[in-house]
Amino acid sequence: MRIVLVGLLVALLAPPGFAQSVASAPLPVSISNVPDVWHADVLSSASVLSLTGADRAVRWLLPTAARSTGGLPKLIRAVELIGLDFPVAVFFVGLDHELGHEFRASELHIPARLRVIGSPWSVHPFLLEPDLAFYPMVRGASLFDLGMESSGLEAVWLLKDRMDERILRHGSVRFGEAVTLLVAATHTPVYAVSGMGAPRDVGITPQGDIANYVYQLNELRWRAGQPDSGDLRATVRAKCMLNLIDFGLWTDVAGAWTWLARGDESRTQSWLKIGRVGLIPALRYSLTPIGPEFSVRSHVRVGHTRATAYVRWSERIGNARQKGAGVTYLAPASHGLEPTIRFDAWSHTLNGGGVRGEVSVATTGWPSRRIGVSVAVGAKSSGYLEGYPLARSMYGVVGLNVAVR
Numbered sequence: 164m165r166i167v168l169v170g171l172l173v174a175l176l177a178p179p180g181f182a183q184s185v186a187s188a189p190l191p192v193s194i195s196n197v198p199d200v201w202h203a204d205v206l207s208s209a210s211v212l213s214l215t216g217a218d219r220a221v222r223w224l225l226p227t228a229a230r231s232t233g234g235l236p237k238l239i240r241a242v243e244l245i246g247l248d249f250p251v252a253v254f255f256v257g258l259d260h261e262l263g264h265e266f267r268a269s270e271l272h273i274p275a276r277l278r279v280i281g282s283p284w285s286v287h288p289f290l291l292e293p294d295l296a297f298y299p300m301v302r303g304a305s306l307f308d309l310g311m312e313s314s315g316l317e318a319v320w321l322l323k324d325r326m327d328e329r330i331l332r333h334g335s336v337r338f339g340e341a342v343t344l345l346v347a348a349t350h351t352p353v354y355a356v357s358g359m360g361a362p363r364d365v366g367i368t369p370q371g372d373i374a375n376y377v378y379q380l381n382e383l384r385w386r387a388g389q390p391d392s393g394d395l396r397a398t399v400r401a402k403c404m405l406n407l408i409d410f411g412l413w414t415d416v417a418g419a420w421t422w423l424a425r426g427d428e429s430r431t432q433s434w435l436k437i438g439r440v441g442l443i444p445a446l447r448y449s450l451t452p453i454g455p456e457f458s459v460r461s462h463v464r465v466g467h468t469r470a471t472a473y474v475r476w477s478e479r480i481g482n483a484r485q486k487g488a489g490v491t492y493l494a495p496a497s498h499g500l501e502p503t504i505r506f507d508a509w510s511h512t513l514n515g516g517g518v519r520g521e522v523s524v525a526t527t528g529w530p531s532r533r534i535g536v537s538v539a540v541g542a543k544s545s546g547y548l549e550g551y552p553l554a555r556s557m558y559g560v561v562g563l564n565v566a567v568r
Contacts, residue, residue, distance in 0.1 A: 187337040187429055188329040189535060193562025198266045199550035200560055202259050203322035207343060210255035212567065214248050214339030218428070231425045240423050244342075252346040254283035256319055260350070261289045263318025263550075267310050267452075268293055270552055309383075310452030310553070312376040316351050320449060321550035323347040324471075327411060330432060331443075331462050331469050332493050332501065337429040341418030348412040351449065355403035373399065376450050380480070387481030399455065402448045409445035410435060411462070440465050453511070453547050454480045469493040477511075485511035485547065489519075501525045503539075509546055517544030519551070525564055535564040 190208035195201040221243050222229040228243070230236040261277050268275035273293055281288035326344055330336055336344075358371030377396050406412075414433040421427045434441030441464035449456050458475035471491040477484055487509030494502040505521040521541030529535065539560040543551055551558070 187335050187340065188333040189564035189566045191329070191537065191562050191564050193537070193560050195558060195560040197551055197556075197558045197560075198269075199263055199318045199321050200325075200558075201562075202262045202266075202318065203325050203550070204562060206255045206259045206262075207322050207326050208565075210252050210343040211337065211339035213251050213255070214342055215337060215428075215567065217247050217251070218243065218338060229426055231427075236426060237423060240426065244419070244423060248339075248342050249346070250283035252343045254288060256322065256343065256346045256350060257289060259318050259322050260315035261291050263315045264291055264293075264311070266318070267314035270554075271311070273311075308379045309376060309450070309454065312372045312379065313450040313452060315372055316354065316450055317549055319347050319350045320447070324549070327462065328471060328491060328493065328503075331464075331471065334432050335429050336415070336418050336432055338418065338422040338427075341415040341422070341430075345412065345415045345419060348406065348409055348415065352403050352406050355400045373403070373450065380454065383480050389479075389481070399450075402455065405446050405448040405457075409447075411443045411445060414443070434464060449549075451477065451547055451549075452553060453483060453485050454478050456485070467495050475509075483511065485509055496527055499527050499529060501527060505541065507543075507548060509548075511546065517546035517548075519543035519548055523560070533566045533568075535566075537562045537564055 190211060191204040192208060193201045193204040221239065225239055227233075227236050228239040258279070265275050265277050275291060275293040278290045278292070279288060280290050323344060326340065326347070330340060354371070355373055358373055374396070377399050380399075381395050410433075417433070418430050421430050432443075434443060436442075443462040445460045447458045447460060449458070454477045456475055456477040458473050460471070460473040463470045463472060470493060472489070474486075474488045476486045487507060489505070489507035492504045494504065501524065503521075503523045503525075505519065505523075507519040508516065509518075510516040519541060520543075521539055523537060523539030525537035526535040537560070540558075542557045543555065545553065545555045547553060
């Protein structure tokens with residue numbers, strides 16, 4: 164049913180002409196027993212397809228918009244960016260956010276239903292209806308309280324990371340990808356600024372995800388005997404701004420600016436160079452089921468080798484603290500196949516350690532030049548891994564990768 168919904172959204176939001184967009188990383192449409200994974204793939208593809216389709220339609224209706232210079236072409240593209248592209252990208256990223264909440268709710272056996280009640284230009288396009296009678300007590304000892312509030316932000320980070328890896332393999336960023344990534348990368352900072360008003364001592368009354376998260380975090384730290392560190396809301400809000408320290412984010416800004424200024428539909432991926440090594444580093448502050456977490460991440464390029472690596476560590480809540488690291492290796496294409504290997508490991512004081520391993524392969528040029536097939540299998544131990552179940556689990560992902568030209 165949701166695949167049908169996404170198809171209808173794409174049909175409504177992407178006018179004719181999208182098939183002519185610039186070739187870049189294929190757009191995935193996948194199915195997985197991990198909902199956040201296939202939501203990230205399908206909704207990011209829907210956003211990129213909608214934006215490239217809309218841009219092609221504008222250029223067809225107003226040929227002046229395709230000119231590389233001149234005040235009028237820039238004005239038309241600016242109106243398109245503000246009035247169409249950003250609202251549509253925010254809509255799909257927001258839908259991914261809400262589905263992330265639904266995923267964590269179902270993991271805790273909390274009945275919840277998501278309804279789309281508006282459009283990209285509505286103030287409130289979605290309505291998530293959880294049954295609060297099943298919600299874990301705020302004053303309990305469960306760390307899952309934090310997971311319920313952070314799961315939407317967590318889902319958007321997964322969407323961004325999976326998009327980044329696709330672009331990393333293919334080396335160029337189309338306009339629709341740059342705008343979608345820009346919205347995803349700034350999702351947490353924007354939410355921290357716009358969704359945290361004056362504090363209210365009202366338990367779990369809806370105030371916004373981050374405000375509720377801070378309320379519960381403060382409760383857990385108080386019960387763990389940790390000293391009061393002042394205005395925790397202001398502290399969390401300020402730390403969320405650390406997510407702007409992201410080289411990839413600013414290259415996405417440059418990609419959107421290049422399109423706005425010159426009409427270029429795609430640009431080559433930018434790198435920081437240290438000798439033969441190219442880096443795209445980022446600092447991330449994320450809210451997780453085990454507490455706020457810092458991570459240092461980077462895409463890496465050495466010759467034909469592409470990889471992504473990170474290290475992460477959570478802030479302490481009583482005795483609970485987690486440290487971890489991971490790497491994704493994008494092996495060079497060979498015999499029409501693109502293999503990818505993922506490995507993550509973590510240790511924490513409450514439940515020992517854990518690992519995740521995954522192997523995936525995608526075809527290039529089969530079954531056709533425009534369509535490839537991808538398959539991934541993986542397993543993880545119990546513990547937190549962004550976008551995946553907290554319990555020990557095995558998973559698979561099967562999908563089509565569609566080259567849009």
